[in-house]
Amino acid sequence: MSGFVSAPWPWYVAGPAIGLFVPALLIVGNRLFGVSGSLRNLCSAILPSRLDYFRYDWRRAGLWNLIFVGGILVGGFLAAQWGAPQHVAISEQTRLALARMGIHDFTGLAPREVFSWSALLTLKGFVSIVLGGFLVGFGTAYAAGCTSGHAISGLADLQLPSLIAVVGFFAGGLIATHFLLPLFL
């Protein structure tokens, strides 16, 4: 049992656990599992705007989502307290490929030489964090959903728009991984 708390979960525990948030949110309040809507709700709540896209009652439509996202942050914090320092056991092939691109620190959840405050204003830090974050925000708003809303909720409900979006997710991810990362890492 202590292993379950401190060690990473195998995929057959992790995947079904993630899938169960879909029925849980439906049963609690008819809410569709999704995270990127929180970005729109946050914009609507904190950036006064005359843009139609942000003019709606965010408390009624999205307060639940902002609370859910606040919970995600707390959950990440709690999980970090229980577990041993995370060392993600990626495949040797991936490790070698990343090392060839100049990644040397394989401790933690993301390489500190890219994802740290001291790296933020380097080219690789800026592109990964600032440009990457911007594309996440723009892309999920345009596509009206992210991995949770489309890849999990949408595919589980057999919705064609979600399938198109997921194909797009992977097209973009493959382009960035194989053509963009080697340019700046």
Next chain:
Amino acid sequence: MSTPPATDQRSPIPHREPTGYTLPAYLLLGVCFGIALTKSEVLSWFRIQEMFRFQSPRMYETIASAVAVAAASVALIRRLGLTTVSGEPIAIPPKSLGSGVRYAVGGTIFGLGWALTGACPGPLFALVGNGVTVMIVAVVSALGGTWLYGLLRPRLPH
């Protein structure tokens, strides 16, 4: 050029006020989801790289089993005609397809960002909780991206 349909699936505002007891339930579910994102390692840049390089089945197994469990649950909810805890019928609104451009292009743009940050929106928040505090900057930048979409929306194909 026709204007995009007003039926953005996020736009229809549900006619329900959040009730007193459901808000703590969303908080609790969010906490559980943050733990699941961490223990599943789907929030790790390393795992995302491994996935986009097809060097381990782990991420695919995780996502596929999540979809399978979610799909079976939705089918079961429909078959049993389950309601929410407050007795409302459960309904998943269909997403409007439109021309499909928004899903293909928006999805691809998000995919670029997913591989660059190594995180989709849920993991961005979970990473901040995990102590990768620089991801606060990625969240702020994502808000900027969302805002720019709101600005350009009338001129983009949907």
